[in-house]
Amino acid sequence: MGIQKKHGKGRLDKWYKLAKEKGYRARAAFKLIQLNKKYGFLEKSKVLLDLCAAPGSWCQVAAETMPEGSLIVGVDLSPIKAIPKCITFQSDITTDKCRATIRQYLKTWKADTVLHDGAPNVGTAWVQDSFNQAELALQAMKLATEFLVEGGTFVTKVFRSKDYNSLLWVFNQLFTKVEATKPPSSRNVSAEIFVVCRGFKAPKRIDPKFLDPRSVFAELSDPTPNNEAKVFNPEVKKRKRDGYEEGNYTQFKEIPASEFIQTTDPIAILGSLNRLSFEQPPNGDVALAALDKLPETTQEIRNCCADLRVLGRKEFRNLLRWRLKVREKFGFATKKSAKAAAEEEVAEVESMDEELKIQEELQALSEKESSRKKRERRRENEKKQKEIIRMQLHMTAPTEIGLEQAGPNGEGSMFGLKTVDKSGAVDKIAKGKMAILTEADARKDQDSGFGSGDNDEESDDEQDRLDRELDSLYEQYQDRKSDADAKFRAKKARKEHEDDEWEGFSAGEHNSEDDDELAEDSSDESSDEAAPSKRSLLTNLDRNEKKTGGLSRRAAQFFDQDIFKDIGGLPGEEEFDEALEDEDEIDADLERLDSIIQPDAESESEDDIPDLAEDTDSESDADEKGFEVVKRTKEEQQWEDEAPRRDGKLDIDIITAEAMTLAQQIASGEKTTRDLIDEAFNKYAFKDRDGLPEWFLDDEKRHDKPHRPITAAGAAAIKEKLRALNARPIKKVREAKDRKKFKAAQRLEKLRKKSAMLQDEEGMTEKEKAQSIMKLMSKATKKKPQQQVKVVVARGGNRGIAGRPRGVKGKYKIVDARMKKDTVALKRAAKKKK
Numbered sequence: 001m002g003i004q005k006k007h008g009k010g011r012l013d014k015w016y017k018l019a020k021e022k023g024y025r026a027r028a029a030f031k032l033i034q035l036n037k038k039y040g041f042l043e044k045s046k047v048l049l050d051l052c053a054a055p056g057s058w059c060q061v062a063a064e065t066m067p068e069g070s071l072i073v074g075v076d077l078s079p080i081k082a083i084p085k086c087i088t089f090q091s092d093i094t095t096d097k098c099r100a101t102i103r104q105y106l107k108t109w110k111a112d113t114v115l116h117d118g119a120p121n122v123g124t125a126w127v128q129d130s131f132n133q134a135e136l137a138l139q140a141m142k143l144a145t146e147f148l149v150e151g152g153t154f155v156t157k158v159f160r161s162k163d164y165n166s167l168l169w170v171f172n173q174l175f176t177k178v179e180a181t182k183p184p185s186s187r188n189v190s191a192e193i194f195v196v197c198r199g200f201k202a203p204k205r206i207d208p209k210f211l212d213p214r215s216v217f218a219e220l221s222d223p224t225p226n227n228e229a230k231v232f233n234p235e236v237k238k239r240k241r242d243g244y245e246e247g248n249y250t251q252f253k254e255i256p257a258s259e260f261i262q263t264t265d266p267i268a269i270l271g272s273l274n275r276l277s278f279e280q281p282p283n284g285d286v287a288l289a290a291l292d293k294l295p296e297t298t299q300e301i302r303n304c305c306a307d308l309r310v311l312g313r314k315e316f317r318n319l320l321r322w323r324l325k326v327r328e329k330f331g332f333a334t335k336k337s338a339k340a341a342a343e344e345e346v347a348e349v350e351s352m353d354e355e356l357k358i359q360e361e362l363q364a365l366s367e368k369e370s371s372r373k374k375r376e377r378r379r380e381n382e383k384k385q386k387e388i389i390r391m392q393l394h395m396t397a398p399t400e401i402g403l404e405q406a407g408p409n410g411e412g413s414m415f416g417l418k419t420v421d422k423s424g425a426v427d428k429i430a431k432g433k434m435a436i437l438t439e440a441d442a443r444k445d446q447d448s449g450f451g452s453g454d455n456d457e458e459s460d461d462e463q464d465r466l467d468r469e470l471d472s473l474y475e476q477y478q479d480r481k482s483d484a485d486a487k488f489r490a491k492k493a494r495k496e497h498e499d500d501e502w503e504g505f506s507a508g509e510h511n512s513e514d515d516d517e518l519a520e521d522s523s524d525e526s527s528d529e530a531a532p533s534k535r536s537l538l539t540n541l542d543r544n545e546k547k548t549g550g551l552s553r554r555a556a557q558f559f560d561q562d563i564f565k566d567i568g569g570l571p572g573e574e575e576f577d578e579a580l581e582d583e584d585e586i587d588a589d590l591e592r593l594d595s596i597i598q599p600d601a602e603s604e605s606e607d608d609i610p611d612l613a614e615d616t617d618s619e620s621d622a623d624e625k626g627f628e629v630v631k632r633t634k635e636e637q638q639w640e641d642e643a644p645r646r647d648g649k650l651d652i653d654i655i656t657a658e659a660m661t662l663a664q665q666i667a668s669g670e671k672t673t674r675d676l677i678d679e680a681f682n683k684y685a686f687k688d689r690d691g692l693p694e695w696f697l698d699d700e701k702r703h704d705k706p707h708r709p710i711t712a713a714g715a716a717a718i719k720e721k722l723r724a725l726n727a728r729p730i731k732k733v734r735e736a737k738d739r740k741k742f743k744a745a746q747r748l749e750k751l752r753k754k755s756a757m758l759q760d761e762e763g764m765t766e767k768e769k770a771q772s773i774m775k776l777m778s779k780a781t782k783k784k785p786q787q788q789v790k791v792v793v794a795r796g797g798n799r800g801i802a803g804r805p806r807g808v809k810g811k812y813k814i815v816d817a818r819m820k821k822d823t824v825a826l827k828r829a830a831k832k833k834k
């Protein structure tokens with residue numbers, strides 16, 4: 001919208017004249033001035049976004065009120081002539097392109113204030129207008145939620161209409177203070193009102209309903225009612241039957257429960273719908289009526305059907321069981337019925353008589369019994385394996401294991417390792433990989449005489465299938481979450497690319513090196529004494545392994561620091577091996593450290609990090625992104641140079657208060673490595689993960705970390721470190737300063753040399769020498785005159801040219817006529833003030 005001549009009666013009011021006088025492009029400027037006078041948001045803002053900014057008077061006001069160097073970005077459907085200190089562009093604020101352009105200009109900054117003074121097609125049809133205005137305001141708020149900083153301010157124009165309350169309600173959900181006001185410069189006849197929303201709550205996730213005009217202004221989505229026509233020709237009210245927007249899963253969805261029974265893909269239904277209904281449709285549903293009456297359809301099942309979104313694993317399992325049972329009753333195809341069908345083919349087809357029923361019940365009972373037995377056996381096996389590991393760690397005497405002295409293979413077979421080793425179990429135990437026996441292992445063990453029972457081959461198909469279905473539900477849930485949550489996606493990606501964390505005693509699958517060893521060992525057929533691998537069942541933990549064996553790369557590196565070598569009471573190599581269990585805890589610490597480390601941080605940032613190391617003379621130490629407390633040896637430095645990380649930087653830094661506390665305690669001798677080892681024996685030290693479902697592990701991971709105490713000194717050191725980090729100048733500024741210093745030093749050196757030469761000059765008197773030196777000095781200190789910048793107006797032949805305009809020498813600046821006019825107006829206004 002360009003500058004328009006105001007012709008209407010009363011339009012050329014005092015605000016219009018005042019705006020002309022002050023050089024504002026529209027009288028609207030005073031609305032913002034008055035709003036800001038009342039709420040004072042402009043002075044506090046450094047970044048501002050002006051939506052619907054043309055012709056640009058709000059931008060002008062913002063530019064003169066906001067602090068020097070603020071970023072002001074304005075956008076409008078109409079072109080905006082350049083405004084000093086503002087970036088403007090032409091775009092529709094309801095489009096993705098506009099959003100992307102704003103993002104480009106704001107870079108990583110967030111806006112302190114978002115203004116919106118949009119007015120679409122004002123004046124055509126009032127009801128429709130007000131709705132569009134409200135819709136536009138909602139769109140503006142959508143943008144604001146994306147770009148506003150927490151606590152930021154959003155100012156929008158709305159029309160007092162039906163939608164006004166709905167809009168206000170939405171604003172109230174997202175801001176702590178919402179006030180509607182009408183500035184004096186806004187005409188009384190105008191229905192416009194300004195809503196100032198302060199204290200943006202910046203919720204992590206905003207319900208899309210809040211930003212969807214369809215939900216917010218539900219009633220008005222019908223075409224504009226023709227009131228006149230209604231009077232003379234009243235119509236029957238019709239409900240909106242447009243259906244839901246595609247890809248919008250936030251709306252409520254339900255289907256009859258009978259459909260869930262009939263479907264071939266129950267998981268899709270459970271994963272995407274909100275409710276399974278038992279309500280009869282108007283034309284009646286026989287299947288639903290029958291389902292409703294079944295005894296299997298208990299109150300619990302009904303409750304589960306009422307809200308699928310809140311169900312847990314157990315409830316989903318119940319629903320799937322219920323479906324199977326009902327399908328069987330209704331005579332739909334099930335796995336069981338498929339099996340039975342083969343037998344029934346030859347048998348006489350009879351109606352289900354009493355005997356058959358009893359037989360079925362018996363079969364069900366025996367199935368139940370066998371699955372119970374299987375569960376018990378599994379539990380027993382797990383218990384046995386845990387006991388063996390405990391014994392292996394010298395935590396239990398062999399007699400405490402509670403196994404029969406004469407095991408299933410006779411007297412002493414329990415400790416006869418030959419048979420066990422056939423299956424590779426010795427090595428697995430020695431490697432600490434058998435915290436839980438998998439089903440396959442259990443079966444193998446039985447063959448070698450290690451398991452028990454006869455019916456292990458029988459599998460509980462239904463149980464397994466339900467487990468699989470639940471797993472796939474969990475996967476679906478994760479997919480949905482990663483679609484919606486960028487943080488979750490990033491976390492997942494990090495997890496996938498993370499290096500080999502030490503996973504505890506049961507994380508055998510990850511350690512390929514160990515597996516290789518295992519293969520080698522098991523290929524050795526010699527006797528127990530001759531084969532070290534077999535002896536390793538009892539002696540593995542005392543073996544002299546490489547220091548890094550069993551440790552993650554980062555954990556190994558952490559312990560490679562000198563700080564751990566210099567401290568008294570360090571254990572020998574063997575003790576180190578004994579302490580392998582510590583890594584769980586340390587790894588947890590490292591994980592936390594890692595979460596804060598920013599791999600992209602530029603190397604320049606290190607200079608200002610306070611170095612706690614005693615030896616501060618080495619510059620390279622300061623330059624490194626290393627473990628600051630410790631001075632690195634030359635070998636380590638060399639190694640570092642030779643084998644850089646993925647991103648070329650060392651990824652260890654003390655950055656949490658916990659780590660700093662620990663480092664201080666170690667450095668001051670308050671804690672020794674022995675203490676660390678002792679502390680590592682805690683309830684989190686062993687992670688038995690085998691066979692546990694992913695959803696459980698994911699949930700567990702959040703809690704199975706030790707809580708480390710922090711000291712005030714540790715917290716203060718981290719605070720100081722962060723403060724120093726924040727106080728650093730930006731790279732460009734520092735480089736410019738350094739360049740300036742360097743040039744000054746060069747000039748000084750030149751001067752020194754010249755004066756030395758003058759001193760040695762024999763044909764000059766002392767006075768002449770002094771005068772010449774003074775001359776040199778004053779010349780050196782004289783500032784070069786700044787080159788004049790020539791202002792070229794982009795009109796006539798200069799319009800739209802790229803590069804230097806013809807006939808212009810030296811520095812130049814191309815401005816448009818508007819800008820020149822603005823500058824002149826500003827100068828005039830400044831003169832008047834004086």
Ligand SMILES: C[S@@+](CC[C@H](N)C(=O)[O-])C[C@H]1O[C@@H](n2cnc3c(N)ncnc32)[C@H](O)[C@@H]1O
Nearest residue numbers: 001052054055056057058077092093117118119
């Ligand atoms: C009242 S004027 C804004 C005046 C402005 N605040 C000022 O101080 O100069 C309303 C502006 O909203 C713009 N507008 C309406 N719908 C828009 C849309 N979808 N995207 C961008 N701008 C829009 C119009 O082009 C018009 O210039």
